[in-house]
Amino acid sequence: MDKETTYVKVNPDSPSSEGVREAGRILREGGLVAFPTETVYGLGASALNPRAVAEIFKAKGRPDDNPLIVHISDKNQVPDLTDEITVQTGRLMEAFWPGPLTIVLHKKPVVPDVVTAGLHTVAVRIPDHPVALEIIKAAGVPVAAPSANSSGKPSPTTAEHVLRDLEGKIDMIVDGGACRVGLESTVIDMTSEPPVILRPGGISREDIEGVLGHVETDINQVSSTGTPRSPGVKYKHYAPKAKVIVVTGDDYAKIFARIAELVSEYRSAAKRVGILASAEMARGYCADEVFPVGSRTRLETVAQNLFYGLRFLDGADVDVIIAEGYPETGIGSAIMNRLIKAAGGRVIYV
Missing domain, CATH: 3.90.870.10 (DHBP synthase)
Structure with missing residues (x-):
């Protein structure tokens, strides 16, 4: 130091x-x-x-x-x-x-x-x-x-x-x-x-x-020299040590079911799994760690706790973090931008 x-x-x-x-x-x-x-x-x-x-x-x-x-x-x-x-x-x-x-x-x-x-x-x-x-x-x-x-x-x-x-x-x-x-x-x-x-x-x-x-x-815009026009658009960002997967879609029941399947698959492979969950669905999951990030009816609470939740799950030494997706309207657009960046593009649509 x-x-x-x-x-x-x-x-x-x-x-x-x-x-x-x-x-x-x-x-x-x-x-x-x-x-x-x-x-x-x-x-x-x-x-x-x-x-x-x-x-x-x-x-x-x-x-x-x-x-x-x-x-x-x-x-x-x-x-x-x-x-x-x-x-x-x-x-x-x-x-x-x-x-x-x-x-x-x-x-x-x-x-x-x-x-x-x-x-x-x-x-x-x-x-x-x-x-x-x-x-x-x-x-x-x-x-x-x-x-x-x-x-x-x-x-x-x-x-x-x-x-x-x-x-x-x-x-x-x-x-x-x-x-x-x-x-x-x-x-x-x-x-x-x-x-x-x-x-x-x-x-x-x-x-x-x-x-x-x-x-x-245009969230991928770069200049003619390849320099990003804005912070946060060119390089890997917002990523914890653990692998991140985002599961998203219009049907919350399908999101829940697919996440439950993924948890079972990864735990069968002896992987520790963390879930970045909405408050509405957090209690239903069975994983090594579940972090309720905020309410689907108040997406500003999800935004407020998103990075805190990623860091919390990383601190819990999980191997995989599975995150619920959110509607891409209002601040939901920024939430999904950060989640997709954190996941390196690993997104499952259901």
Whole structure:
């Protein structure tokens, strides 16, 4: 381990504290700080310091052609990063900021190429978390921050997750409690016409179309050089150590029956099986571990607990994780995106 990682707790209800001020100082001086947002924990560095940003990639083991999101604390900071703020972009900011929406815009030269993976665009958002906002204000600089986990693992939704992955690799972890949304932000490219959703997340396509009208979706979009236009679209993501299989369809009874068959098959082969189950069906399963992730009637609870559940089952040393699928509407689209990524495309339709 190269660094001594300081761990501080901050009360989200009164985030102004010595710990927050110290986090701001570390960021301003080129260090790395993990902090809570409403989506997942982020690993921050000054977005204007190329050396500091390069340390993010080193700490995470993240490919350097994977662009980062720049976090700011006020809409007035957007012109520091881009010259182009259209009427449509302004509507999105007004409707969803602070919040789990990242907007891709043409960048100014002040934004280092290491932040954008050499692209001529920059991804920007204002997080909706009091601790994150206070830290960014204290830093006095925009903060580049991907999720605060080892690259490829499930994103961290608690400070304990960050500690397990990054202790000794970063300067500070700020514990502000569990994340409210539990999935990363939606990313929308406003340099395209019509706008294109590059990654589904905490704001649904339906919500965005309520503000802008028609938008496209392209979750596999890469630039002409092969660089992903958004985080979370090119590489293996969100994956635990265990093999993940998703079973989905319109008939919940068929989902349950197929999962029960798979559990029997794997346990007959002496494999430990974990199930990422809806609250409605969790009690009916017979497996080594069952994690009730949330209710099918309130998909926001599934989103909130998804990464926590994947990490819990991995910690239980299961060999296989079988996950129920969900309708791909609203936040269900983001849930399924993360599950399919975690499964490496191993999806059974029933």
